[in-house]
Amino acid sequence: RKEVEQDPGPFNVPEGATVAFNCTYSNSASQSFFWYRQDCRKEPKLLMSVYSSGNEDGRFTAQLNRASQYISLLIRDSKLSDSATYLCTSSNTGKLIFGQGTTLQVKP
Amino acid sequence: EPEVTQTPSHQVTQMGQEVILRCVPISNHLYFYWYRQILGQKVEFLVSFYNNEISEKSEIFDDQFSVERPDGSNFTLKIRSTKLEDSAMYFCASQGAGTNTGELFFGEGSRLTVL
Numbered sequence: 001r002k003e004v005e006q007d008p009g010p011f012n013v014p015e016g017a018t019v020a021f022n023c024t025y026s027n028s029a030s031q032s033f034f035w036y037r038q039d040c041r042k043e044p045k046l047l048m049s050v051y052s053s054g055n056e057d058g059r060f061t062a063q064l065n066r067a068s069q070y071i072s073l074l075i076r077d078s079k080l081s082d083s084a085t086y087l088c089t090s091s092n093t094g095k096l097i098f099g100q101g102t103t104l105q106v107k108p
Numbered sequence: 109e110p111e112v113t114q115t116p117s118h119q120v121t122q123m124g125q126e127v128i129l130r131c132v133p134i135s136n137h138l139y140f141y142w143y144r145q146i147l148g149q150k151v152e153f154l155v156s157f158y159n160n161e162i163s164e165k166s167e168i169f170d171d172q173f174s175v176e177r178p179d180g181s182n183f184t185l186k187i188r189s190t191k192l193e194d195s196a197m198y199f200c201a202s203q204g205a206g207t208n209t210g211e212l213f214f215g216e217g218s219r220l221t222v223l
Binding site for chain 1: 151211
Protein backbone atom coordinates (compact mmCIF):
# COMPACT_ATOMS: atom_id res chain seq x y z
CA ARG A 1 0.00 0.00 0.00
CA LYS A 2 1.34 3.44 -0.91
CA GLU A 3 2.22 5.57 2.09
CA VAL A 4 0.34 8.58 0.72
CA GLU A 5 -2.38 8.11 -1.87
CA GLN A 6 -4.11 10.69 -3.99
CA ASP A 7 -6.42 10.61 -6.97
CA PRO A 8 -4.16 11.85 -9.78
CA GLY A 9 -7.05 13.46 -11.67
CA PRO A 10 -6.93 15.54 -13.76
CA PHE A 11 -9.68 17.70 -12.36
CA ASN A 12 -10.93 20.05 -15.05
CA VAL A 13 -13.09 22.80 -13.61
CA PRO A 14 -14.39 26.18 -14.78
CA GLU A 15 -13.24 29.40 -13.18
CA GLY A 16 -15.16 30.12 -10.01
CA ALA A 17 -15.83 26.48 -9.21
CA THR A 18 -15.20 24.85 -5.87
CA VAL A 19 -13.03 21.76 -6.00
CA ALA A 20 -11.98 19.30 -3.32
CA PHE A 21 -9.00 16.97 -3.21
CA ASN A 22 -8.65 14.02 -0.90
CA CYS A 23 -5.68 12.10 0.31
CA THR A 24 -5.10 9.13 2.59
CA TYR A 25 -1.98 8.13 4.47
CA SER A 26 -1.04 4.73 5.83
CA ASN A 27 1.51 5.51 8.55
CA SER A 28 -0.43 6.22 11.73
CA ALA A 29 2.79 7.55 13.30
CA SER A 30 2.86 10.49 10.89
CA GLN A 31 3.02 13.73 12.81
CA SER A 32 2.83 16.59 10.33
CA PHE A 33 0.87 17.07 7.17
CA PHE A 34 1.13 19.60 4.38
CA TRP A 35 -0.24 20.46 0.99
CA TYR A 36 2.38 21.52 -1.52
CA ARG A 37 1.77 22.97 -4.93
CA GLN A 38 3.94 22.04 -7.92
CA ASP A 39 3.84 23.85 -11.21
CA CYS A 40 5.02 22.04 -14.33
CA ARG A 41 8.72 21.19 -14.08
CA LYS A 42 9.15 23.38 -10.99
CA GLU A 43 9.94 22.66 -7.38
CA PRO A 44 7.24 21.91 -4.81
CA LYS A 45 6.18 24.95 -2.80
CA LEU A 46 4.29 24.89 0.46
CA LEU A 47 0.64 25.79 0.09
CA MET A 48 -0.44 25.19 3.66
CA SER A 49 -0.01 23.05 6.72
CA VAL A 50 -2.86 20.76 7.77
CA TYR A 51 -4.20 20.53 11.31
CA SER A 52 -6.90 18.44 12.94
CA SER A 53 -8.77 21.59 13.81
CA GLY A 54 -8.81 22.56 10.16
CA ASN A 55 -7.19 25.65 8.79
CA GLU A 56 -8.14 28.20 6.21
CA ASP A 57 -6.03 30.54 4.12
CA GLY A 58 -8.13 32.72 1.89
CA ARG A 59 -9.84 30.49 -0.66
CA PHE A 60 -8.06 27.38 0.60
CA THR A 61 -9.22 25.14 3.45
CA ALA A 62 -7.33 22.08 4.67
CA GLN A 63 -8.57 19.42 7.05
CA LEU A 64 -7.03 16.42 8.77
CA ASN A 65 -8.94 13.44 10.12
CA ARG A 66 -6.49 11.36 12.14
CA ALA A 67 -8.99 8.62 12.92
CA SER A 68 -9.58 7.99 9.22
CA GLN A 69 -6.02 8.95 8.20
CA TYR A 70 -7.50 11.29 5.68
CA ILE A 71 -6.48 14.76 4.50
CA SER A 72 -8.46 17.14 2.35
CA LEU A 73 -7.99 20.41 0.50
CA LEU A 74 -10.84 22.60 -0.62
CA ILE A 75 -10.35 25.40 -3.13
CA ARG A 76 -13.17 27.90 -3.49
CA ASP A 77 -13.69 30.32 -6.35
CA SER A 78 -11.02 28.68 -8.53
CA LYS A 79 -8.74 30.95 -10.53
CA LEU A 80 -6.86 30.18 -13.71
CA SER A 81 -3.67 30.59 -11.68
CA ASP A 82 -4.71 27.69 -9.43
CA SER A 83 -3.91 25.29 -12.29
CA ALA A 84 -1.12 23.10 -10.94
CA THR A 85 -0.46 19.75 -9.29
CA TYR A 86 -1.31 19.58 -5.61
CA LEU A 87 0.87 17.28 -3.52
CA CYS A 88 -0.35 15.78 -0.28
CA THR A 89 2.47 15.05 2.15
CA SER A 90 2.95 13.44 5.51
CA SER A 91 5.95 13.60 7.79
CA ASN A 92 7.14 11.38 10.62
CA THR A 93 10.88 11.61 11.03
CA GLY A 94 11.26 14.99 9.37
CA LYS A 95 11.31 13.81 5.79
CA LEU A 96 8.22 14.43 3.70
CA ILE A 97 6.51 11.57 1.94
CA PHE A 98 4.67 12.80 -1.11
CA GLY A 99 1.60 11.49 -2.80
CA GLN A 100 1.68 11.32 -6.57
CA GLY A 101 -0.20 14.59 -6.80
CA THR A 102 -3.59 15.67 -8.06
CA THR A 103 -3.61 17.77 -11.21
CA LEU A 104 -6.02 20.68 -11.40
CA GLN A 105 -6.79 22.49 -14.63
CA VAL A 106 -8.98 25.57 -14.26
CA LYS A 107 -10.52 26.67 -17.54
CA PRO A 108 -11.98 30.07 -18.48
CA GLU B 109 13.70 36.02 1.10
CA PRO B 110 16.27 33.28 1.80
CA GLU B 111 16.23 30.47 -0.70
CA VAL B 112 17.80 27.13 -1.53
CA THR B 113 19.97 27.30 -4.62
CA GLN B 114 21.03 24.40 -6.81
CA THR B 115 23.58 23.97 -9.57
CA PRO B 116 23.67 22.98 -12.32
CA SER B 117 20.13 23.57 -13.49
CA HIS B 118 20.60 20.94 -16.19
CA GLN B 119 23.32 18.37 -16.74
CA VAL B 120 23.64 15.90 -19.58
CA THR B 121 26.02 13.01 -19.04
CA GLN B 122 26.97 9.69 -20.52
CA MET B 123 26.01 6.47 -18.79
CA GLY B 124 28.72 5.38 -16.39
CA GLN B 125 29.99 8.88 -15.68
CA GLU B 126 30.13 10.46 -12.25
CA VAL B 127 27.86 13.41 -11.51
CA ILE B 128 27.90 15.86 -8.62
CA LEU B 129 24.86 18.00 -7.95
CA ARG B 130 25.33 20.97 -5.68
CA CYS B 131 23.02 22.73 -3.28
CA VAL B 132 23.34 25.71 -0.97
CA PRO B 133 20.67 25.37 1.73
CA ILE B 134 19.21 28.28 3.67
CA SER B 135 21.96 29.45 5.98
CA ASN B 136 20.54 28.77 9.44
CA HIS B 137 18.85 25.50 8.54
CA LEU B 138 20.11 22.27 10.05
CA TYR B 139 18.26 19.50 8.19
CA PHE B 140 18.96 18.78 4.54
CA TYR B 141 17.34 16.51 2.02
CA TRP B 142 17.64 15.22 -1.49
CA TYR B 143 14.58 14.15 -3.46
CA ARG B 144 14.21 13.06 -7.03
CA GLN B 145 11.32 13.17 -9.49
CA ILE B 146 11.36 11.07 -12.61
CA LEU B 147 9.35 12.74 -15.36
CA GLY B 148 5.65 12.15 -14.83
CA GLN B 149 6.14 10.44 -11.48
CA LYS B 150 5.96 11.50 -7.87
CA VAL B 151 8.57 13.27 -5.78
CA GLU B 152 10.59 10.56 -4.03
CA PHE B 153 12.71 10.85 -0.89
CA LEU B 154 16.37 9.89 -1.31
CA VAL B 155 18.24 10.93 1.82
CA SER B 156 18.19 13.19 4.84
CA PHE B 157 21.27 14.69 6.47
CA TYR B 158 21.73 16.21 9.91
CA ASN B 159 24.73 17.02 12.05
CA ASN B 160 27.12 16.03 9.28
CA GLU B 161 25.78 12.57 8.80
CA ILE B 162 23.01 10.71 7.01
CA SER B 163 20.00 10.40 9.28
CA GLU B 164 17.82 8.39 6.92
CA LYS B 165 17.95 7.04 3.39
CA SER B 166 15.53 5.31 1.06
CA GLU B 167 15.95 2.09 -0.91
CA ILE B 168 16.74 4.21 -3.96
CA PHE B 169 19.82 5.61 -2.24
CA ASP B 170 22.14 2.70 -2.92
CA ASP B 171 25.94 2.51 -2.98
CA GLN B 172 26.06 4.55 -6.17
CA PHE B 173 24.86 7.60 -4.24
CA SER B 174 26.64 9.65 -1.63
CA VAL B 175 26.10 13.00 0.07
CA GLU B 176 28.51 15.41 1.63
CA ARG B 177 28.59 18.78 3.28
CA PRO B 178 32.23 19.61 2.61
CA ASP B 179 32.46 23.22 3.73
CA GLY B 180 29.52 24.09 5.95
CA SER B 181 27.53 25.71 3.16
CA ASN B 182 27.38 23.39 0.17
CA PHE B 183 25.45 20.13 0.29
CA THR B 184 26.27 17.77 -2.56
CA LEU B 185 24.79 14.64 -4.06
CA LYS B 186 27.19 12.42 -5.98
CA ILE B 187 26.17 9.63 -8.31
CA ARG B 188 29.25 7.51 -8.99
CA SER B 189 28.32 5.68 -12.15
CA THR B 190 25.16 7.01 -13.70
CA LYS B 191 22.54 4.75 -15.25
CA LEU B 192 19.83 5.62 -17.73
CA GLU B 193 17.23 5.32 -14.99
CA ASP B 194 18.97 8.04 -12.96
CA SER B 195 17.56 10.58 -15.40
CA ALA B 196 15.31 12.76 -13.27
CA MET B 197 14.92 16.11 -11.59
CA TYR B 198 16.84 16.19 -8.33
CA PHE B 199 15.57 18.57 -5.66
CA CYS B 200 17.52 19.68 -2.63
CA ALA B 201 15.57 20.87 0.40
CA SER B 202 16.38 22.33 3.78
CA GLN B 203 14.40 22.59 6.97
CA GLY B 204 14.35 25.17 9.72
CA ALA B 205 16.69 25.37 12.62
CA GLY B 206 15.68 23.51 15.74
CA THR B 207 12.94 21.40 14.27
CA ASN B 208 12.44 18.64 11.79
CA THR B 209 8.67 18.89 11.77
CA GLY B 210 8.23 22.04 9.78
CA GLU B 211 8.14 23.13 6.20
CA LEU B 212 10.76 21.97 3.73
CA PHE B 213 12.11 24.64 1.41
CA PHE B 214 13.03 23.29 -2.01
CA GLY B 215 15.55 24.47 -4.54
CA GLU B 216 14.57 24.83 -8.17
CA GLY B 217 16.07 21.45 -8.98
CA SER B 218 18.82 20.03 -11.14
CA ARG B 219 17.66 18.15 -14.19
CA LEU B 220 19.91 15.18 -14.93
CA THR B 221 19.78 13.52 -18.34
CA VAL B 222 21.77 10.30 -18.74
CA LEU B 223 22.41 9.20 -22.32
